[in-house]
Amino acid sequence: MKKLTTSILLALFSATIFMPAHVEASWLSKTWKKIEKSWNEAGQQSSTNGTTSTSSSTIRLPQRSEYPSRYPSGQEVGHHLGGAERTIAGVYPNATYEEIRRILGNPTEEVHHEYRRDGEQRAFMRYGGIMYSSIYGQIERAGIIEVTNRDATTYRGIAVGDSLEKVYEAYGRPVRIYDDNTWFYGVFIWQSDYVYGIKFINDGEKVTKIIVL
Structure with a gap:
């Protein structure tokens, strides 16, 4: 650009020197x-x-309205997340509490008991913002992992507080978007308890909680 400017100025200067006297002085x-x-x-x-x-x-984010409102009964939808995709802090869902303690040490908080009166149970180990909890009937194992702050990330590096754009870049299009706008990646069988994957709870812009199950 500088060379071009210099060439233009030289041309203008030469033209000014050799132009006839009757040419207007304002030409330059x-x-x-x-x-x-x-x-x-x-x-x-x-x-x-x-x-x-x-x-x-x-990025144009997918919307709930773009997904079916229902599927044929018993249909399997999505795909299994392979490898370590469902780990949080090196722990897989359904790990025993002994295994979790061996990997992460003593928890911040720990509860193991059942409410026999109505059949409910409460069993979990918490490490800061990471909670490893039992599914009903399996009090010795943590079938669900919840992350409520930035103490941990998913295998692909997503943490609470990250934008949905970042989730989309890391995981692509969700397998399902729930009515509350929760994004799900993994596999499920319609109208059954068969759900394995990662849920990103969000406020429409950023991730507010991560659930692995």
Whole structure:
């Protein structure tokens, strides 16, 4: 650009020296104004193109309305997350509490008992913002993992507080979006308790809780 500017100025200077005396003295200033106008227009066009390019690269997030409201009874939907995808802090769902203690040490809080009166149970081990809890009937194992702060991330690096755009970039399109806008990745069988994967609870913009089951 500098070379081009220098060439133009030299050309203008030469033209000024050798131009006939009857040519208007304002020719140089008029020509220079035209050049400046041309540069300004080119700069504005470049700026506009840059804005358009940025806008077009914005991620369009999937919406609940794009998913079926129901599936055929018993249909399996989605795909299993392989490898360590369902681990949090190195612990898989359904690990025993002994295994969790061996991996993470003593918990921040621990409860193991059942409410016999109505059949409910309460069993969990908590490590800061990570909770390993039992599913009913399996009090010795933690079938559900919940993360409520940034003490841990998923295998792909998503933490509470991250944007849905970041979740989309890491995991792609959700297998299902629930009525409360929870994003689910994994596999489930319609109208059954068969659900294995990761849920990202969110406020419409950012992740507020992560549940692995």
